[in-house]
Amino acid sequence: MKGKAPAVTSKTVLTQLASVWTFGIREFRMWRSYRMNQLMWICDILMSSFLFFMIGRMVGDQSAELLGVYGANYITFILIGMGVNYLIATNLHDPFARISRVYWDGTMDLYLLSPMSIYTPLVGLMARSVIDDYPRVFFIVLFGTTLFGARFALGHIPEAILFAALILIASFGIGIISASTFYLFDFKRANEPVRFFIQEVMAALVAGTYYPVTVLPYPLQIVAALLPHTYAYDALRRLLSPGADLRTPNLVLHSALPTLTPIQVDGLALAAGCLAFIPLGLWLYKAGIERARRSGTLTRWQ
């Protein structure tokens, strides 16, 4: 071994990024050894698309009246909703699952006993969504257009990508908040209340994955206004559906800010979500680790 001491003493941003990269590589290897399992979600996408295609058949082709600002293609409307859900699935779900796993298998101790930042294992997870979630979005668009008659407007692709990035970041923030509850409030079970309430309860019911928010009673529409999902669905549907209306307000917040266009309101709301959730998540996560260091609950074994 070389006798010369390396010049780098504390980890620089570059070496931190290298660790993030390694976590990404590991996610990829894990994904690769489970590669046959990818067949399952392809089936899943096909089935869900087919299901809504059939429901869409009852609506028929002339659904402009039904969808209002979101154009006239019900299957497009549904697929954008599902696509956003697929896009953010890893970010929402995996931080908690991963923290739970490193707790149960005892690796958290070892991660802390290294020069690596405490956030690195979480940030490395973003790589998982690249290999796990983005292809799903691709497949749902592919199946939708080739098999089920979905049509997309291609005029606003850059804006759509910006909105996709915003909802990814915001959902990652929610994911970290969810992960930090593991240590902060000792939620050691498989189900974690924060993500459960935000995603499975509020977002699933009121953000409008399968129906526009306007079908809901007004109090629920106000609840929807608090969720970043609502704005992502709204903006992406307006930007990508053929014949969509970019001007007419639809959400509670649109009506509250009449001087801005709905798309602008959506963008501001999502950006605010990112700014709120990411710092809050990082802070809570650190607080959780410190709490666990005092109570001796960093890992299962004592």
Place this chain on the structure above:
Amino acid sequence: MTRHAGAAAGFGALLRGIGSFVWLEYKALLYYPASFFMTVLQSVINMGIWFFLSLFISGYADRYVASFGGSYVAYVVLGVAFHEVARTALKSPFLSIQTAFWEKRLETYRIFPQGFWAYVLGRFLWQLLFALVVQTVVLALIAGLAGLNFHPEANVGLALLTYLLFILSAFGLGLLGASTFFFLEVKRGVEPVGWIVDYAVRLTSGLYYPVTIIPAFIRPLSRAFPHTYAFRAMRLLLLQGAAWQTVAADVITLAVYAAVAIAIGFYLLRWSLARAEAGNGVSAVV
């Protein structure tokens, strides 16, 4: 004579065993009341999504369900509630075996003469009661808030019988699926029988939309699953107020289905368990 006494004693032991496992599940629920609350909430939300979705398109869809009372919302809500219970019955045996296997409890249960079957049946009984209560509450909630157009002269007794036969058929399929845990070595994830039934049922049995709008070449598939007969019979009875003659064929089909599925499922699960013990055993570590 002693043989009979032995069988009776064995049956008594099995019943006590089932009771013990119901007690175990009850304690588990008390231990984590939060997870009970979350399960209930999840059911409410799932129903809520389908309620709002059906409400959203009811203007277009009502005419497709004219023969089932003419309300698409009632059609979907009823279907979802019944399906959730059947789904519990379908998944219960496999999930029970899988959970116990990885927690190394399965082998422990094999130590006791009737332990394995008491576990599978006891847990099924508990989960079934749980799902029934939850779905009934959810249904009552929707009926109370939004109103469901139940037919005033519905033959509730026959509907309940249909429901029971439906659950038993699903449980039979569940036993069949559970047997793949051992002979196909499906130790992780989901098992093929339940998975295929779940997918096919959602797509073809008329759960979310009437069978009549499915493309003709897929329609025969729907006849392979008990759900199609059960959904049709129960909706006709409760929403349309149909006479028993209308649904007799469906109910009889369901009864036969339940008997055959449970017999085959039980036999296959027993066979695969014996095969596992002749091979690598039923514990997680070899």
Place this chain on the structure above:
Amino acid sequence: MRRRAPKDDATREAASPPEGIIDVRGLTKVFRVKEKGQRTAVRSFRAVDDVSLRVGRGEILGVLGPNGAGKTTLIKMLCGLLVPDRGAGTVLGFDVLHRAAAIRSRVSLVAPTADIGTDNNLTVRENLQFWAAVYGIPRREKKQRIDELLVLVDLKDREDTWPMNISAGMRQRLAIARSLLAENELLFLDEPTVKLDPDGARRIREFVLRINREDRVTILLTTHLMYEAEELCSRIIVLDGGRIVAQGTAQELKRLVRGERIIEIFASGLPAGTASADAPSADAPSADIESSIRLLPSVLEVELDVWDGAVGQGRLLVKTADVDRTTALLLPLLQDAGARVEGVRSGEPNLEDVFFTLTGRGLAK
């Protein structure tokens, strides 16, 4: 392998510790355990109670104690993974209370279950590659260091194997290799041989001594195996109920056990006499050797029994309060007297006896 030179900021921020790599006083940790039952009650439980210890550079310190004695809790506090409730001191020159992050990035830990930190989705080599990145090892050094470690832990021929396909002992060695990647000078081994079969455990012990000797790694290891502590450790502290009940070398601890021990020596060339019918006389050489043995320190009683006067074949029983010291002097003395020692057996107290003496816990019958 050579230790990496002291890190710059380490030398800048803390003067190199002359008093020892670990130097802590009065460490105490109280856990609050939720009793979940009919009514949830909080009970406090003193896991580590007023522990002070000092470990010098290059030492192997053994922490001995039964399950639940607080061994792991102590290790976690010394690693910076657990905040002590009370106490003070330094590890590697860093304050245990305020510089935990600095300590954490400079010590290695091998947890009792080898599977901790071993990813079954990666091969043996890939596991080390993964951890090399976590430890921030520069890319150009990485391959060489991993190669060296694989040779060191004797896993070179298994480098492409999946962790679940190698034995528990090999996985333990992989875990140790992982901990050595960072080239930290302080290594914590928490029950390194638990659940291994005797052969696997022996290899781990040999290996622990080797890295201590060759790489000058300071090691703090916990065990509840008495002979393991005796074989490996230069010093041992005995922990019970979170408190240090004794410390010292294995020999010193054994001396704590009161009661006599017997050394039994079979030899030929012993001076005949005592066994013969003649009355013991002062000039007989046997009396001479007996009395000179009796004069050795700690010797309580001597009994010589020669059954074959012709070749002086016989047995010598020496009752002593200190086996080690007596043996050390006894053997040369016998050789000087021309005796040919054929076998030695001693009822040496082992650390298990020490443990029972100290904790006052006898056999649970």
Place this chain on the structure above:
Amino acid sequence: MIEIRGLSKQYRGAPSDPQGTWISSWGLGLWLRNVFHAVSLSASRSPPVLALDDISLSIGRGEIFGLLGPNGAGKTTLIKILAALLKPTSGTASVDGWDVVSHPERVKRSVSYVSTTGWMGLEWPFNVDESLRFYSRLYGIPRSQARRRIEEVLETVDLGGHRGKVVSQLSHGMRQRLVLARGLLVRTPVVFLDEPTVGLDPVNARHIRGITKSRLSGARRQTVVLTTHNIQEVEEICHRVGILHKGRLIALGTPAELRSLAQDRLVSDLRVRNYAPGLNADLEALPGVLGVSCTVKDEAGGAASLRIHRRRAGGSISDVLRLLRARRVEVSFAAQSEPNLEDVFLELTGANLR
């Protein structure tokens, strides 16, 4: 009590496909692969593992029989077959007169099986008392007797003071004792203890050994078969021992009989100062010395431990001591041990002296 004739057990090998072992697949991929393996005769499954190879053995009433062997020797497999939890590939075994293959239900009524390896399969929602009530119901113990028996076993395993604790609050040793208590609820003729003391500290381990010896084999006259890789445990409580190695029963007898297998061997342990490298070779050249293993503790002071394996005949410790004296190596401690079962084990399997 237990008769075993020509028992063999072959496990189907777990596929060790480097890309995606069986554990990493689920869903469609797993089904397809397993169906493929089921229908294809030439599928590239990994070879079967012979876990037990032609074991014949009989164990008498009231005996404590120890099964000794390293990890993976087949100890657990043998016990599981005898407890009717696993079927043998060939050969026969009977427990209390009942054949394990044709009458598994009767065998299950005749044995208690206590396995404490790994996760012990306890019921986390239950406390100690409820767990035992639960198990007594599964055993079909009448309600009228259950209470008395539970009190009895709680006292035996000394968990009476912890009856209100749920599993997560119990220490490892207590959990092990709870599993033991489950096995004691019924008074079966045969008790199987699979690694009853692994991972326990000496206090807990002795407690369990004490129960085995005085209660099970002593007061209750139960036949006990226990597996272990702890040699002291065997010497302490077992009447007879079988040594398993790679699925074969390589030795069988009382501990004393087995020790005599390594009769011509002696092991001398020396602790020395002023050790110098190169000494080993000279020591090995001495007559009767089979091998020397040395661990150096402190290079500067030359403190080292030497373990010298010698033949009893030929040579003596004096030669060793003389050589050391000539080299000015100071002996601080010397002990010579009679071969124990560990040496026997090592002699038979050749696992030491690499």
